[in-house]
Amino acid sequence: MSRNVDELAALVRARAGDAPVRLGLILGSGLGHLAGAVEGVAIPYADLSGFPHAGVSGHNPHLVIGELEGVRVAVFGAREHYYEKGNPAAMRPALELLRALGGEAVIATNAAGSLRTDIRPGDLMLLSDHINFSGLNPLIGEATDARFVPMGDAHDPALRASLRASAEAVGVALPEGVYAWYSGPSFETPAEIRAIRILGGDAVGMSTVPEVILARFLGLKVAAISTITNMAAGLSDEKISHEHTKAMAPLGAAKLERVLRHFLRHLR
Ligand code: HPA
Numbered sequence: 001m002s003r004n005v006d007e008l009a010a011l012v013r014a015r016a017g018d019a020p021v022r023l024g025l026i027l028g029s030g031l032g033h034l035a036g037a038v039e040g041v042a043i044p045y046a047d048l049s050g051f052p053h054a055g056v057s058g059h060n061p062h063l064v065i066g067e068l069e070g071v072r073v074a075v076f077g078a079r080e081h082y083y084e085k086g087n088p089a090a091m092r093p094a095l096e097l098l099r100a101l102g103g104e105a106v107i108a109t110n111a112a113g114s115l116r117t118d119i120r121p122g123d124l125m126l127l128s129d130h131i132n133f134s135g136l137n138p139l140i141g142e143a144t145d146a147r148f149v150p151m152g153d154a155h156d157p158a159l160r161a162s163l164r165a166s167a168e169a170v171g172v173a174l175p176e177g178v179y180a181w182y183s184g185p186s187f188e189t190p191a192e193i194r195a196i197r198i199l200g201g202d203a204v205g206m207s208t209v210p211e212v213i214l215a216r217f218l219g220l221k222v223a224a225i226s227t228i229t230n231m232a233a234g235l236s237d238e239k240i241s242h243e244h245t246k247a248m249a250p251l252g253a254a255k256l257e258r259v260l261r262h263f264l265r266h267l268r
Contacts, residue, residue, distance in 0.1 A: 004050055004093065009100040011048070016041040016065035019072055020102025022267070024220075025260070026076045026091070026211060028110035029242075030249020031227065032060030034257055035077040040066015045078065050093035052080030063094075065101075069264035074098050081207050082136060083185040088210045089138035095214050105159060105221035108212065109256060111245045112179065112205035113188075113232035115197045119175055120228065122251035124259070126163055127155050127224040128176040130209050131201055134183040138210040139217055149217045159223040166262035172255045177202025179226060181209035190234025204232050225259075227252025 027034055035042070045051040045061040053061050059078030066073065074097075080090035098106060112125070119125055139147045160176070167174035180196045182188055184206035188196070196204055203226050215222035229248035230240050238244070 005096045005100050008048055008050070008093065008097045012043065012063070012065060012097065012101060015043055021065065021072050021074045021098065022102070022104060023071060023264070024074045024076065024095070024098040024103045024106035026079055026094075026106065026108040027060070028079070028207065028227070028249070029059065030111055030229070030246045031109050031253045031256065032077045034253060035060055035062060035064045035075045037257060038064045038066040038068045038073060038075050040064050048093075052078065052084070052090055069261050071264040071267055073264070074101060074103060079207060079211070082134065082183050082210065083206060088136040089214065091211050092138065092214050095211065095218055095220065099218050099220060103220060105156070106211070106215050107159070107260070108208045108222065108224040110205050110208045110224065110226050111229045111249045112203040112226035113230045113240065114203050114228045115193060115232050115235065116177065116202050119177065119202065121230055121248055123228045124167070124172065124174050124252055124255055125203050125226045125228060126160055126174050126176045127179045127208070127226065128160070129155055129178050130212060131178060131180045131196070131199060132209050133180045133196060133201070134209070136183065136210070138214050146217065149213065151213070151216065154212055154216050154222065156221040156223055159221055162266070163223055163225070163259065163263055166266065167259045170258045170262050172259050174259065179208065179224070180204045182206060187240050188233045193232040193234050203228065225256060227256060
């Protein structure tokens with residue numbers, strides 16, 4: 001943990017108050033508007049040293065600290081992806097800050113392509129596990145034995161059970177599946193998608209996995225939800241593009257918001 005994190009935490013407390021944060025939320029492509037649902041203080045990433053601020057279109061580069069359904073949350077409106085600058089640990093300052101503010105858990109969200117015919121654009125998928133198809137790791141270079149993070153239950157079983165129960169309560173289908181991290185920024189080829197399917201992937205995307213690894217390294221519980229924006233390459237005639245991702249993400253975002261609100265209302 002660097003000194004920078006203490007300075008970041010002091011800055012956030014000075015602007016947003018001392019009350020500890022319970023949960024972090026990382027918003028994926030096209031989901032940035034969820035930050036607007038939180039009553040609180042928005043801090044531009046540009047004010048937070050070490051935070052990404054160039055960003056990808058469709059993201060909202062602010063940290064919002066405030067209440068959602070009576071729970072104090074830290075909403076990260078944008079993430080830096082590996083493909084932007086080649087840094088798989090780009091979200092480490094954000095996750096360290098979350099922990100320094102008292103956070104115990106983080107829920108990551110993303111946009112993803114589906115490899116399963118029963119999970120369609122506009123649907124949500126809860127990550128039961130992931131495959132690191134990129135071969136990259138945000139802990140490379142970490143000098144201590146803490147780097148040998150067990151990943152057996154990386155996607156927290158209790159958090160997932162609560163999210164599934166909330167989805168059922170609000171009438172949103174939340175199938176579980178395995179997310180494959182592909183570095184991007186080019187999309188996958190149909191042959192790569194066939195390979196990922198054989199390897200056990202249910203959805204594919206360009207984020208989240210490094211955040212899950214970092215969260216476990218830092219002792220944060222973690223769960224992640226994909227909003228499916230398209231069928232993966234070769235599985236439909238629809239053209240895959242970032243524009244399409246941004247246009248489709250709000251469909252899933254509305255469902256995601258209902259699930260998350262219920263989940264927070266019942267967080268113990
Ligand atoms: N592949 C990778 N990332 C994505 C996709 C996809 O098909 N859709 C949205 N993000």
